[in-house]
Amino acid sequence: MEPLIPVITKLQEVFSVVGREIIQLPQIVIFGSQSSGKSSLLESIVGRDFLPKGSGIMTRRPLILQLVHVASLEERQATSPETYIQAEEWATFLHNKHKAISLAPLYMTICSSKVLNLTLVDLPGLTKVPVGDQPPDIEMLVRDLNLSYIINPSCLILAVTAANTDMSTSESLKLAREVDPDGRRTLAVITKLDLMDAGTDAMDVLTGRVVPVKLGIIGVVNRNQQDLHTHKSISEVLCDEQVFLQKKYPSLASQNGTPFLAKTLNRLFMHHIRDCLPELKTRVNVLTAQYQSMLQSYGQPVQDQNATLLQIITKFATEYCNTIEGTAKNIETSELCGGARICYIFHETFCRTLESIDPLAGLTILDILTAIRNATGPRPALFIPEVSFELLVKRQIKRLEEPSLRCVELVHEELQRVIQHCSTYNTKELLRFPKLHEAIVEVVTGLLRKRLPITNEMVHNLMAIELAYINTKHPDLADMTFVSSSISGNKVLGGGRPASPHLVPGLSPR
Known part of the structure; x- marks a missing residue:
């Protein structure tokens, strides 16, 4: 039994490197x-x-x-x-x-x-x-x-x-x-x-x-x-x-x-070492089997590291693109994923949100009256001022910015989910190189995160473009009744007589 103590001493030195919590030595x-x-x-x-x-x-x-x-x-x-x-x-x-x-x-x-x-x-x-x-x-x-x-x-x-x-x-x-x-x-x-x-x-x-x-x-x-x-x-x-x-x-x-x-x-x-040996031996055998199984799961030694690295990165990138394009080998059947979900976000979620927005929500007759009167000053107007029209229209157009930014956020989240989807179907190779897996996920996540503020800025610019020029020549504008007949006459012009209908665009003769 005496030679056991030097063996335990040597094991103490080994576990000082790999961590003493793995096996509790006597x-x-x-x-x-x-x-x-x-x-x-x-x-x-x-x-x-x-x-x-x-x-x-x-x-x-x-x-x-x-x-x-x-x-x-x-x-x-x-x-x-x-x-x-x-x-x-x-x-x-x-x-x-x-x-x-x-x-x-x-x-x-x-x-x-x-x-x-x-x-x-x-x-x-x-x-x-x-x-x-x-x-x-x-x-x-x-x-x-x-x-x-x-x-x-x-x-x-x-x-x-x-x-x-x-x-x-x-x-x-x-x-x-x-x-x-x-x-x-x-x-x-x-x-x-x-x-x-x-x-x-x-x-x-x-x-x-x-x-x-x-x-x-x-x-x-x-x-x-x-x-x-x-x-x-x-x-x-x-x-x-x-x-x-x-x-x-x-x-x-x-x-x-x-x-x-x-x-x-x-x-x-x-x-004490003799008493601990059976349990210690069992623990060592269990850990040996676990790590042998893990070692075998890593596959054969890599001969060409550069080629293997390029192969794994290329495979991940291809799987990512295929998931978005809908040509991936492993297609989800339980939920929408990748490009299909992005399409759903644009054509269903985003469109329904836009359609649910009432163009006249938050715009009362009093707001219209006040804007027209403020634009005409001390003189009653025969025509509706363009300034008040653009002011009210721009305020309503501005309401489209928030759902547009939300759409960008949903697409960004789905692109993040695609990373995990690709990792799931490249499990064997990526588990073999966990640090490479972490690096790939970190790089792709960082790239998406970096493009998010740029995309949001583009949405802001598009909204600014729409607000910079109001197209009154649009054919839809001729069919709209943007001023109610209830605000004609004295209510619109502030005079004692109702105005002629043809003086107010969008109003037809009664």
């Missing part, structure tokens, strides 16, 4: 309250200083730490003297500066003969109050980030709590119980055993009498601030830890401490 997540000693605990396990320390939130992104056990320098030199790495231990680390909390994880791999094979995830510490440059919702951001990792059923939870705080109020154990009520994935770690108040100890806590934890509770001693100032090495701290445990907790010394924690994690991780 891992150990370390989380706890801010300044609970998580970073110092990790450094003690690794045996090196490599994490930031200080007040406030120092861990701002998830750190996926991969520990890889390698042979010692002497062993590697003896087995492969030409290709071995001339270093006792080494690490690879991609680092970016971040002031705020980020969901994007950092990946760090440490290869050493002094570590056990493990995959650990260090998360930002749980906090309550934002300080400095932290966002006001820092508490919820950190909590949600921690939950997104520990809720994964494939991860082991390492809940860290400081010994100088009340175990019953541990925020890490509270969250762990929410996502792991049975406790099958939770291991508790009590840090800072040497910082407890004088006269107190953690015996009840370490034996599980205060808060029982199914996988156990392990106590450790971290480097304190004085150790950091004096640059005490981690090896010296581990020696001091054993001395402290033997002196303070002699009966529990062999079941606590950082070395025992590392071995326990290695054992639990190995068994």
